[in-house]
Amino acid sequence: KAGVTQTPRYLIKTRGQQVTLSCSPISGHRSVSWYQQTPGQGLQFLFEYFSETQRNKGNFPGRFSGRQFSNSRSEMNVSTLELGDSALYLCASSWGLAVETQYFGPGTRLLVL
């Protein structure tokens, strides 16, 4: 079955702009988590959605937000982009009901100039 897909794969924006990233989970998965990966900070948890509800949130400013649709697809939005937001943004999906594995997408590489 198809894996987790993320669009776009690459994105260049300028400071102050806003961006929306999209994630389609594996069919049947209801949990979608978002992570930010940078060389300096490693991979950090942003937030997780389950059945259209944000179930958990990491320690990121309010400029980072997300949502999940009824088909489990998820989007994350970053407003007022800063240079430090340049990163690989990863989405992961799972059934979300028990301890199990997460399946990661290939990520969206965002460059803020």
Add this chain to the structure above:
Amino acid sequence: DAKTTQPTSMDCAEGRAANLPCNHSTISGNEYVYWYRQIHSQGPQYIIHGLKNNETNEMASLIITEDRKSSTLILPHATLRDTAVYYCIVSSNDYKLSFGAGTTVTVRA
């Protein structure tokens, strides 16, 4: 979530077993040990996870000490494609994983 300690890097000869250690001395009773790996420029890939019993799948084996304060991931026959950063994570749930710096494993021919 408990923190983990892994060596920064290690080399392994192709065809030999690679043993990756991980310390998690503050692990609590309901926390699982997960292993993921990330090949350059790709998303992390799940390898294996366990609670207290040793586990084996088609990719690797996971050995967890009886006190659960440390574990070892074993790649039985390392190939060049196993070159990656390996992350050991402890968590009580699967949807909020906290990745550390991991171990950079280089498999040499």
